[in-house]
Amino acid sequence: MRIVDFKKNLSSINEFIYFDSNDYLREKTTNPLKLKQVIAEAENLLRISDEEDKYFLYGTVGNLYRICGEPEKAINYLNYCLNYALEEENISKEIVTLIRLGEALKYHKKHNKAIEFFDEAFNKCKDNKIDSYLDYALQHKGKCLMELGMLDEAEKCFIKAFKLREFKGDSTLIDSTKQALDLVKRL
Secondary structure, eight states, rough: OHHHHHHHHGGGGGGGGGEEEETTTTESSSHHHHHHHHHHHHHHHHTOOOOHHHHHHHHHHHHHHHHHHOHHHHHHHHHHHHHHHHHTTTTHHHHHHHHHHHHHHTTTHHHHHHHHHHHHHHHHHHHHHHHOHHHHHHHHHHHHHHHTOOHHHHHHHHHHHHHHHHHTHHHHHHHHHHHHHHHHHOO
């Protein structure tokens, strides 16, 4: 398989990945075997890819290991991405990777460290005038705070994320934040 084909086929994983409303809206899979196959395909491509493709593949594999319930492996892959972003001095990739690492840390029960990563991503967005990831940093921080039982703080993050997402006009993101707001109110 070529990287181009892998990227085209990647959207099909949405068929078996969902947000679990019984577990703080964590991403999970209905088909772990299929997810492991996708991971294996990506890991195979790592051997032949250039550095830019490797960043994409490592990030993808890191996210998928997190969803599979293997956050330690996710953290290892995502640390590669962070090092790459830092070496390339690519602030956008650094921000994205900080958010992904925060999520992996949350799944690894390191909530306080995860919050540090979300805050760092948020501050880098502000300092570098990169607004496109502010809502993600807030949303993921809110979900982390929600898991810690810090519901008022979580709700504030979700409200801010919601306003940013309304401005973006992306209905999928808006719906995701609505779900988070509904859950935090039920808790």
